[in-house]
Amino acid sequence: MLQAEKILQGRYHLTQQLGQNAGRQTWLAEDLEAEPSESVIVKLLAFSPQMQWEELKLFEREAQVLKNLNHPRIPTYQDYFSLGEQAGGGLPWFGLVQDYIPGNSLRQLLDQGKKFTPEQVRYVATDILEILIYLHELSPPVLHRDIKPSNIILGEDRQFYLVDFGAVQDRAKAEGVTFTVVGTSGYAPPEQLWGRAVPSSDLYALGATLIHLLTGTPPSELPQHQMRIQFTDKVRLNPHFSSWIEKLIEPAPEKRFTTAREALEALQQVENFKSSNSETEAPSKGNSVRYGRLVLLTVLPLFTFMALIAAIALPSFFAKRAKIENSEAKQSVGAMNRGQQAYFIEKNDFSDSVEKLGVGVENKKGNYEYATRMVASKAAFNYAIPHRNNKSYVGGVFIVPAKSSDAVKGKMKTIAILCESNAVGATKLPEPIYNNGKPACPAGTLEIPKEQIGR
Numbered sequence: 001m002l003q004a005e006k007i008l009q010g011r012y013h014l015t016q017q018l019g020q021n022a023g024r025q026t027w028l029a030e031d032l033e034a035e036p037s038e039s040v041i042v043k044l045l046a047f048s049p050q051m052q053w054e055e056l057k058l059f060e061r062e063a064q065v066l067k068n069l070n071h072p073r074i075p076t077y078q079d080y081f082s083l084g085e086q087a088g089g090g091l092p093w094f095g096l097v098q099d100y101i102p103g104n105s106l107r108q109l110l111d112q113g114k115k116f117t118p119e120q121v122r123y124v125a126t127d128i129l130e131i132l133i134y135l136h137e138l139s140p141p142v143l144h145r146d147i148k149p150s151n152i153i154l155g156e157d158r159q160f161y162l163v164d165f166g167a168v169q170d171r172a173k174a175e176g177v178t179f180t181v182v183g184t185s186g187y188a189p190p191e192q193l194w195g196r197a198v199p200s201s202d203l204y205a206l207g208a209t210l211i212h213l214l215t216g217t218p219p220s221e222l223p224q225h226q227m228r229i230q231f232t233d234k235v236r237l238n239p240h241f242s243s244w245i246e247k248l249i250e251p252a253p254e255k256r257f258t259t260a261r262e263a264l265e266a267l268q269q270v271e272n273f274k275s276s277n278s279e280t281e282a283p284s285k286g287n288s289v290r291y292g293r294l295v296l297l298t299v300l301p302l303f304t305f306m307a308l309i310a311a312i313a314l315p316s317f318f319a320k321r322a323k324i325e326n327s328e329a330k331q332s333v334g335a336m337n338r339g340q341q342a343y344f345i346e347k348n349d350f351s352d353s354v355e356k357l358g359v360g361v362e363n364k365k366g367n368y369e370y371a372t373r374m375v376a377s378k379a380a381f382n383y384a385i386p387h388r389n390n391k392s393y394v395g396g397v398f399i400v401p402a403k404s405s406d407a408v409k410g411k412m413k414t415i416a417i418l419c420e421s422n423a424v425g426a427t428k429l430p431e432p433i434y435n436n437g438k439p440a441c442p443a444g445t446l447e448i449p450k451e452q453i454g455r
Contacts, residue, residue: 002044007032008095009081012042023048023055028100031078039100040078043166047092056094062165063096065142071134072341072414073127073161075099101163102156106149106213116213118237119327123450124213125267126331127160128152128206130338130359132260136199143197147205148187149212157415158450159338186220190227190251200256203263207248227251240270265360271328325367329384329393330418330448335359336372336382337395337416344414350380350397381431389424393448396432398439419445 002025007013012029019026023046030037045059066077079097106124116124128147135142144151146167153161189204191197208219208229215222215234223230229249232242244266250256257263339357340350352374354363361370367390371383382395400413417432419441430442441447 002027002093008042008083009079012040012095012097013037014042023050029097031097039102041075041098041100043096043098045094047094058166059094059096066096066098066165069135069142069165070345071131072345073131073159074134074165075101075161075163101153101161103153103161105163106152106154106209108150109154110149110212110216115216118214118235118241121210121213122241122267122271124152124160125206125210126264126335127338128162128209129260129264129267130335130342131162132199132202132206133264133358134342136202136260141199143199144202144205145192145197146184146187147202148184148209152209186218189249189253191253198253199259200253203248203256203260204250204253207245210245211249238270244270268331268360271331325386325390326420328366329368329386329390330420332361332365332368332370333382333384333393333395334418334448334450336361336370337397337418340372340380340382340397341414341416344380344397344399344412348412350374379431379434383428385428386424391424392421392427392429394419394429394431394442394445396434396439398434415439417441418448418450420448421445 002008002014004014004017008029011031011033013032014027014029016028017025018028018041025044025046027042027044029040029042031040043059043062045055047056063077063080066075067080069077075098077096077098079095081095081097083093083095085092132144135144144162144165144167146164147162151162151164153163155161187205187208189201192201211219211222211229211231214237215231217234219229219231222234228246228251231245237245244263247256247266248263257266336354336357336359339359339361343349343351343357351357352372354361354370354372357372363370367387368384369387371385372380373383374380378399380397382397384393386392395416395418397414397416400415415434417439419429419432421427421429422444429445432439432441434440
């Protein structure tokens with residue numbers, strides 16, 4: 001058995017065991033060859049008589065898939081190795097090394113008693129759907145097959161990461177054949193437990209995860225009716241958001257959203273939904289003549305009452321409308337920031353087009369105009385400019401200067417910031433700056449914490 005302080009391959013110094021299960025170990029380690037040394041995750045599989053052959057196939061598949069993925073919120077593959085019996089403490093081992101994402105899993109936060117608001121849950125959904133869009137639109141599509149709170153990390157940079165690709169499968173191999181049944185009870189959809197997976201299988205698991213965050217109860221412990229998780233009586237939600245989640249967890253795959261992109265666009269429509277105006281019938285001409293005097297006697301007191309109600313209600317109405325519009329703008333600029341980060345990973349450059357970001361934001365939407373601008377391939381700035389007296393927003397995405405160890409690996413990272421104006425007004429804000437290793441908002445603005453985006 002491997003122990004703390006052991007150095008593997010003359011390079012990976014094991015510092016803290018994070019998990020152990022049936023011949024598997026997961027360690028936090030220091031990569032001693034990096035300059036300066038950096039933290040990594042080392043996943044180990046023991047080659048023992050008790051090991052099932054499918055376990056090794058899944059372990060090798062995880063390494064192969066991670067090696068070909070390139071997304072800012074998926075851990076980066078670094079190394080794959082094997083250890084002989086002498087180096088492995090009596091057993092041969094296979095090792096997979098990937099980036100360490102500092103932060104806490106959503107499961108850890110739930111266990112600590114964290115209560116997630118609907119706004120925070122919508123933000124989790126948006127972040128994970130953006131990752132699934134990337135995975136599912138690869139050729140062939142890549143299916144995660146084990147989305148659950150313990151596999152989503154809230155990083156110290158306040159972004160959500162999808163980790164643990166130990167159950168991953170590309171769709172070309174998953175369709176039409178029987179494969180190893182993987183997934184976690186309560187989160188895995190029915191078809192996956194029957195030996196089949198499609199892209200909407202990941203959407204089901206995401207929906208079950210969101211229900212856990214909203215109710216604080218694992219989906220396996222919630223009642224079911226005709227294989228549908230019953231959760232609406234456990235939490236108060238906007239009915240349109242509730243319906244959106246219910247579509248994610250439809251037992252039949254064909255009744256769910258077809259793609260992650262479709263699900264994200266539908267979620268954005270939930271944010272923008274406005275109730276239709278109620279209609280009243282006009283009185284008939286005969287009634288207006290017959291009861292004209294009565295109307296005249298009652299209309300003045302009624303107008304007085306209505307004026308009083310308007311004086312009380314209208315400020316609240318306009319304040320609520322402004323809050324909804326501000327929330328939409330914050331969410332849109334946040335999505336544009338993440339879109340620029342994903343675009344940079346793919347193209348090694350930023351986009352000068354909102355449409356090319358592929359995040360469902362239009363140049364003109366509601367009370368806001370949206371724009372993006374790149375600066376000499378070093379930064380990108382995203383804007384939400386209101387038509388009337390709402391707050392303005394600006395986002396910045398900066399290339400983080402690579403450490404020497406990163407430069408060797410050819411990695412370049414980005415960091416984002418979102419700023420809100422202190423005052424209302426149709427204003428295009430000045431850009432954020434990057435100084436002393438950190439982004440900062442311009443004067444007259446306030447940085448929006450990630451967990452508040454979308455509120």
